[in-house]
Amino acid sequence: MSSDPTPSASPSAxxxxxxxxxxxxxxxxxxxxxxxxxxxxxxxxxxxxxxAAISFALAVAQIMWGVSQPLFGAVADRxxxxxxxxxxxxxxxxxxxxxxxxxxxxxLTLCLGVLVAAGAGAGxxxxxxxxVAARLPAERRAxxxxxxxxxxxxxxxxxxxxxxxxxxxxxWVTALFGLAAVTLLTIPLAWPLRHKAEHPEGGAAVSGGxxxxxxxAFSDRSYWCLHAGFLTCGFHIAFLATxxxxxxxxxxxxxxxxxxxxxxxxxxxxxxxxxxxxxxxxYRMKWLLFGMYASRAVMVGLYxxxxxxxxxxxxxxxxxxxxxxxxxxxxxxxxxxxxxxRYLGTLFGLTLxxxxxxxxxxxxxxxLALVEFGNYDSMWIADIVLASLAALINVPIREASPxxxxxxCAAR
Numbered sequence: 001m002s003s004d005p006t007p008s009a010s011p012s013a014x015x016x017x018x019x020x021x022x023x024x025x026x027x028x029x030x031x032x033x034x035x036x037x038x039x040x041x042x043x044x045x046x047x048x049x050x051x052a053a054i055s056f057a058l059a060v061a062q063i064m065w066g067v068s069q070p071l072f073g074a075v076a077d078r079x080x081x082x083x084x085x086x087x088x089x090x091x092x093x094x095x096x097x098x099x100x101x102x103x104x105x106x107x108l109t110l111c112l113g114v115l116v117a118a119g120a121g122a123g124x125x126x127x128x129x130x131x132v133a134a135r136l137p138a139e140r141r142a143x144x145x146x147x148x149x150x151x152x153x154x155x156x157x158x159x160x161x162x163x164x165x166x167x168x169x170x171x172w173v174t175a176l177f178g179l180a181a182v183t184l185l186t187i188p189l190a191w192p193l194r195h196k197a198e199h200p201e202g203g204a205a206v207s208g209g210x211x212x213x214x215x216x217a218f219s220d221r222s223y224w225c226l227h228a229g230f231l232t233c234g235f236h237i238a239f240l241a242t243x244x245x246x247x248x249x250x251x252x253x254x255x256x257x258x259x260x261x262x263x264x265x266x267x268x269x270x271x272x273x274x275x276x277x278x279x280x281x282x283y284r285m286k287w288l289l290f291g292m293y294a295s296r297a298v299m300v301g302l303y304x305x306x307x308x309x310x311x312x313x314x315x316x317x318x319x320x321x322x323x324x325x326x327x328x329x330x331x332x333x334x335x336x337x338x339x340x341x342r343y344l345g346t347l348f349g350l351t352l353x354x355x356x357x358x359x360x361x362x363x364x365x366x367x368l369a370l371v372e373f374g375n376y377d378s379m380w381i382a383d384i385v386l387a388s389l390a391a392l393i394n395v396p397i398r399e400a401s402p403x404x405x406x407x408x409c410a411a412r
Contacts, residue, residue, distance in 0.1 A: 002061055003213065014135075015136065015140065015144070017192050018132050018136070018144075018192060018193065019132060019144045019147050019148055020130075021190060021191070021192040021193050022128040022129075022131065022132050022144075022148045022151070022193060023147055023148045023150065023151025023152075023154075023278075024151060024186075024189040024275065025085065025123050025128060025151075025186045025189050025190050026123070026124065026125070026128055026148055026149075026151045026152040026155065026194075027151045027152060027155035027158070027412075028090070028123075028125065028155060028182060028183060028185060029092070029119075029120040029123040029124055029152075029155070029158060029186065030120070030151075030152035030153075030155045030187070030325075031152070031154075031155025031159030031160075031266075031273045032092065032096070032116075032120065032155075032157070032159060032179050032183060033061075033065065033117070034117070034122040034152075034156045034159070034160075034181070034262070034266070035156065035160045035163045035239050035262060036058060036061070036112065036116075036241075036242075037058070037176075037241050037242045037243065037244065037258075038160070038163050038164055038245060038255075038259060038262070039163070039167070039172055039176070039373065040054050040058070040138075040168065040244065040245065040246070041054070041058055041241070041246075041249070042167060042171075042172035043099075043108070043172065046172070047103050047108075049103075049104075049105055049108065050154065050371075051246075051367050051370060052367045052368060052369060052371050053105045053108070054108065054367070055242060055243075055364055055366060055368070056105070056109070056367065057105065057108045057112050057113045058110040058112065058242050058309045058363045059113075059238075059359075059360045059361070059362075059363040059364035059367075060113030060114070060117070060241075060360070061110050061112055061113040061114075061116065061117035061363075062117070062234065062238045062356045062360045062362070062363050063117075063356055063357065063359070063360045064113060064114050064117035064118045064121065064137070064291065064356075065117040065118070065121040065124070065352075065356050065359075066121070066234075066352050066353040066354070066355060066356020066357065066359065067118070067121070067254050067353060067356070068117070068119075068120075068121030068122055069120040069121045069126040069127070069348075069349035069350075069352045069353060069356075070124055070126065070345075070346050070349030070350045070352070070353055071126060071127070071349070072084040072087075072088065072122040072126070072127055072345075072347070072349070073126035073127055073130060073344075073345030073346045073408060074210065074343075074345065074346045074347070076126075076127045076130060076319025077130065077210070077342070077343055077345045077346055078306070080194065080195050081128075081130070081131040081190075081192070081193050081194065081345075082193070082194030082195065082371060083192070084122045084127050085122060085123050085127065085186065085187075085190040086121075086187055086190070086194075087119070087191065088118075088119040088120065088121070088122025088123040089117070089119065089184055089186040089187045090130050090184075091113070091115050091118055091119030091122065091182055092116050092119035092120055092123075092180070092183040092186075093119075093180045093181070093183045093184050094115055094119075094180075095111045095112060095114070095115025095117075095119060095307060096111075096114035096116055096176050096177075096179050096180035096183065096371055097176070097177060097180040098111045098115070098310055098333055099112055099176050100172075100173040100176055100177075101115075107116055108213050118184070120140035123186055123190070123351075124152075125148075125149075125152075125328055125348065125352060126344075126345045126348050126349035126352055127147055127345055127348075127349075128193070128340070129145055129148060129328075129332050129344065129345075129348065130344040130348070131193045131345075132144050132145075132148065132193070132347030133145070133332075133336060133341050133344060134341055134344075139281070140278040141333070141336070142277050142278075142281045142333055143278065143281070144250070144277070144281070145277050145328070145329040145332055145333060146273050146274050146275070146276050146277015146278065146326075146329045147273070147277060148275065149269075149273035149276070149277070149325050149326065149328045149329055150269070150270045150273035150274050150277075151294070151324055152269075152273075152325055152379075153265075153266045153267070153268075153269035153270045153273055153321070153324065154266060154267075154270055155266065156262060156263065156265060156266030156268030156269070157165050157263045157264075157267045157270065158266070159179075159265075160259045160260075160262035160263040160266065161259050161260070161263050163175055163179070163184070163259070164255065164256065164258070164259035166178055168255075172397070177335045187275075188385055196236070199259055203385050210343055210346060213339065213342065213343045213347070214343075214346075214347075215338075215344075215353040216339065217338075217339050217347055219337075220338065221396065221398075222334070222338060222396070222397040222398050222399070223335070223338065223339075223351075225393050225394060225396055225397050226331055226334060226351055226394075226397065227350075227354040227395045228354070228390075229289060229293065229331075229391075229393050230327070230331055230351050230354050230355040230358070231354045231355060231357055231358035231395050232293070232358055232386040232387065232389060232390035233293070233327050233355055233358065233363035233390060234354070234356050234357065234358030234359035234362065235354035235358035235359065235361055235382075235383070235386055236296060236358075236362065236383055236386065236387060237324065237325075237359065237362070238356075238359030238360070238362035238363040239362035239363065239365075239366045239379055239383065240265075240320065240362075240368055241262070241363075242362070242363040242366055242367075243318075243363075243366040243367070243370070243376060243379070244258060244261060244262065245258035245262075246366075246370060246376070247376055248261065248313060250375060250376075251308040251313075253308075253309075253310060253313070257310050258314055260314065260317075261313045261314060261316075261317035261347075262317070264314055264318045264321060264322065265316040265317045265318070265320060265321035265324050266324075267318070267321065268300040268317070268318045268319070268320075268321025268322045268323040268324070269321045269322065269323075269325050271322060271347075272321065272322040272323055272324065272325075272326035273325060273326050275322075275326065276288065276326040276327075276328075276329040276330060277329050279330075280329050280330050280333045283401050285333050285337070285399060286330075286332035286333075286334065286394045286395065286397040286399050287394075288330045289327060289330050289331065289390075289391075289394040290391045290392075290394045290395060291391075292323040292326060292391075293323075293327075293388075293390035293391035293394070294387070294388065295319075295322075295323060296320065296323060296383075296387040297383075297384045297385075297387035297388045297391070299316065299320055299348040300380055300383050300384050300387065301384055302316075303316045303380070304380055311322075314339075328349030331348070331351060331391060332344070332348050334397065334399065335347050335348045336352060338346075338398075338399075341400065341407050343377065358386075362379075365379065365382075366379050387396045
């Protein structure tokens with residue numbers, strides 16, 4: 001008997017059921033996770049823990065989100081994604097619900113930095129993309145990846161203004177309780193993805209087990225280049241997600257500008273994610289990554305010299321949003337292209353771990369910079385340098401053109 005949740009459905013219906021389920025789960029997990037920066041100031045006012053301590057908790061969250069992805073990805077590769085997705089929902093709900101009851105750095109780190117972050121990782125890219133890609137033909141995977149990615153961006157677009165509205169109208173405690181309840185919705189949303197799927201052939205998959213595949217991947221220069229580029233991507237995204245509200249506040253602008261800016265990032269990345277999925281089928285993915293990272297360096301430079309008005313933040317947010325999570329489809333696509341899909345959840349999960357090591361430093365150092373210098377100027381400069389390096393480090397990646405790959409596949 002097939003493990004597909006809808007064996008009698010038409011291929012088109014099955015396709016949309018899978019990608020919509022995965023996109024909906026990512027909408028919730030990413031939407032909640034990417035708007036936690038809005039709670040920094042309210043938590044600081046209520047607990048007096050200090051910006052540096054709260055930034056550290058959110059920096060630990062970045063690491064835990066990364067650590068959890070290859071772990072839950074490996075579980076999903078072996079047993080199917082159902083257990084990982086359901087456990088992640090429970091962990092997020094518990095962590096969010098407990099946060100208002102803690103008043104210490106350790107407690108906040110355990111709730112937001114461990115439970116919420118690890119739970120979000122269990123319902124994120126490595127598990128979701130691996131679960132869907134294994135059920136789809138090669139020609140539909142890139143679009144599916146872009147569509148699922150857009151779901152995460154839509155979550156940020158929805159949850160940023162929702163969180164700000166809840167905080168302003170009902171207080172941050174009620175807002176967190178509301179988010180905890182919403183995360184439980186990922187359990188029914190993930191139901192079509194619960195079974196383990198057969199993994200089609202593709203890439204340089206090896207005949208041995210996971211250990212053999214890991215040895216092959218870590219001996220490949222291209223895999224290390226993806227790790228290095230994604231590490232700098234994590235620094236950029238975590239710094240902005242955590243400290244953009246602080247940058248807005250330093251400019252004397254209202255909190256609504258922060259929420260609107262985060263929402264615009266999510267809205268723009270819906271476009272960026274879908275465009276990335278489309279482009280991955282037509283262009284070399286390493287050049288797409290080169291262009292995305294280089295554009296970030298340019299946009300941060302333009303932001304630094306622009307007057308700090310509402311419009312500046314909105315244009316800056318929309319421009320960055322076009323590449324915000326749009327790096328995921330080409331990065332995951334390159335991992336699958338190079339090494340096959342059998343252990344995609346694990347291999348891409350490890351790449352995401354590198355992303356989150358960079359994210360740890362982006363979130364943590366942003367808080368330290370504010371405490372030490374009273375501004376984020378040093379972080380903006382570091383962001384420009386790292387984005388430029390990320391663009392360059394993708395150039396040596398080995399990748400055949402889509403046309404050449406199609407010809408090679410046809411000849412087999």
